[in-house]
Amino acid sequence: MxxxxxxxxxxxxxxxxxxxxxxxxxxxxxxxxxxxxxxxxxxxxxxxxxxxxxxxxxxxxxxxxxxxxxxxxxxxxxxxxxxxxxxxxxxxxxxxxxxxxxxxxxxxxxxxxxxxxxxxxxxxxxxxxxxxxxxxxxxxxxxxxxxxxxxxxxxxxxxxxxxxxxxxxxxxxxxxxxxxxxxxxxxxxxxxxxxTHRADAWEERFAYQTPAYEAAAFRMQLRPGATALDLGCGTGRAMPALREQVGAHGRVLGIDVTPAMLTAAARHGRTRHGHLLAADCTRLPVPHRSVHGIFSAGLLDHLTDPRTALTEWARVATSDCVLLLFHPSGRAERAARHGRPLDPADLLAEHNLRPALEATGWNLDEYEDAPGHFLAHATLAG
The missing domain is CATH 3.40.50.880 (Class I glutamine amidotransferase (GATase) domain)
Structure with a gap:
C-alpha cells in the first residue's frame, strides 16, 4: 500500500x-x-x-x-x-x-x-x-x-x-x-x-447488460410494500425492477461506497425508483430486521472480508428476506476474459459459497453458474 x-x-x-x-x-x-x-x-x-x-x-x-x-x-x-x-x-x-x-x-x-x-x-x-x-x-x-x-x-x-x-x-x-x-x-x-474515473461512462459502456440485471432482479419475487436494497448498486441498473416489484408503497435503497457512481445513477434517473446512499456494505445504516430483499451484483467476492458483509446483511434481513447474488457473466467466462483458469478458491464457487452463507445465517436455495450469467439465490436460515 x-x-x-x-x-x-x-x-x-x-x-x-x-x-x-x-x-x-x-x-x-x-x-x-x-x-x-x-x-x-x-x-x-x-x-x-x-x-x-x-x-x-x-x-x-x-x-x-x-x-x-x-x-x-x-x-x-x-x-x-x-x-x-x-x-x-x-x-x-x-x-x-x-x-x-x-x-x-x-x-x-x-x-x-x-x-x-x-x-x-x-x-x-x-x-x-x-x-x-x-x-x-x-x-x-x-x-x-x-x-x-x-x-x-x-x-x-x-x-x-x-x-x-x-x-x-x-x-x-x-x-x-x-x-x-x-x-x-x-x-x-x-x-x-x-x-470514480469510470463512473461517467459506466452506464453507456455496459448498457447491453441492463436486461440481464432486470431479469435477475425479478427472480427475487418481492411483494408490494417490501423494502429492497441494491448493494454495490453502481449506476443502479437493478433499481427499476426492484421498484416495479415493491410498488409505490415499498422502499428501494441503492447503496454504493463510491459517490461518483451515485452521481451517475442520479443523472440516469435512478432517483425516480428509490433513494441513493453512500455507505459501507459491511456497516449498513439500516435498522435491524427491516429488509425483505437484497440484490448484489459483482460485489461480494471483491470484499476483503465477505463473511462480515454477509453477517451484516443477515442483521438487516427480515425472516423471509431474499438474497440474490448476481453477475452478468459466468465464472468461466470471466476467468477466460482475464486469461486465467478457474480458481478453486473463488468465493463464488459453490463449494466455497454454500458454507460461507451457512456460517453467516443464510441458506443457498438456487445456484446457477451458466455461460451467460452467475446467480445465487439464498434465504435467511430459520
Missing part, C-alpha cells in the same frame, strides 16, 4: 513521515517538485496523499492532483504550504511570533485532531479563503483557519512545526493517526479510485 508524498526536490522523505508510514504497513512514493513544478500523477493503486510542499505558482497539476484525490475520498494530509495547495492559494510564510494556536470545538470529534496542542506553535499569517463546507479545526486570534478538514478525508495544517523531520510529539501523533487512517480505509480508497 503506497502513499504519495509531495515534497521539495532537495528533501528526502522526513523521518517522522517514513516512520509513521512504516508503522501502518505503508510505503512512501516520493514525488519531488522539479523546479517548483509537480509532474502528472496517476493515483491508481495509491491509498493516500501527503503534501509537504506546494508548487509555486500552483499551475494545473497541483490542483488537479488534489481534486482527483478528493473525488475518490482518498485520505489527504497537507502540511504547511501544502495546506495552501489544498485550498488553492499560495503560502507566504510563517509568523515569527503570534498568539497561540488552539483547537476549535469541532476538533474533538475529528479522527486526526486529538488535543491539546503544544503551546509554542506559530500561526500562519496569510489570509485563506476556505471552500464552502470546510470545517475549521484550529485557529489563533487574528489568524483564523490554521487547520481545516474538507469532507471526511482531507486535512490541511498551516501552522509551523513538525513536517521538516524534527517533528514534535503532537505532530508525530498526527502523522501516525493519518497513516493508520490511510491503512484502515485502503480497501474503500482503492474502490473509489478505480470507479
Amino acid at each position: 503506497a502513499v504519495v508524498v509531495v515534497q521539495q526536490a532537495s528533501a528526502g522523505v522526513p523521518a517522522a513521515v517514513s516512520g509513521a508510514l512504516g508503522a501502518a504497513g505503508l510505503t512512501a512514493w516520493p514525488v519531488p517538485l522539479n523546479e517548483g513544478e509537480l509532474p502528472p500523477i496517476d493515483l491508481s493503486g495509491v491509498e493516500g496523499l501527503m503534501i509537504l510542499a506546494a508548487p509555486h505558482p500552483l499551475g494545473t497539476t497541483g490542483p488537479a492532483l488534489v481534486q482527483d484525490a478528493l473525488a475518490a475520498q482518498m485520505p489527504v494530509l497537507a502540511l504547511g504550504s501544502g495546506a495552501e495547495l489544498l485550498a488553492e492559494v499560495t503560502a507566504t510564510g510563517f509568523a515569527s511570533e503570534g498568539p497561540a494556536v488552539k483547537l476549535t470545538p469541532a476538533a474533538s470529534a475529528d479522527p486526526l485532531f486529538a488535543g491539546p496542542l503544544p503551546p509554542d506553535l506559530r500561526p500562519h499569517p496569510a489570509p485563506l479563503s476556505l471552500p464552502p463546507g470546510a470545517v475549521v479545526l484550529a485557529t489563533a486570534q487574528g489568524y483564523p483557519a490554521q487547520a481545516f478538514r474538507l469532507g471526511s478525508s482531507a486535512w490541511g495544517v498551516r501552522f509551523a512545526g513538525g513536517h521538516d523531520g524534527k517533528a514534535d510529539t503532537w505532530t508525530h501523533q498526527l502523522l501516525f493517526r493519518f497513516t493508520s487512517l490511510v491503512a484502515a480505509r485502503a480497501e474503500h480508497t482503492a474502490t473509489r479510485t478505480f470507479f
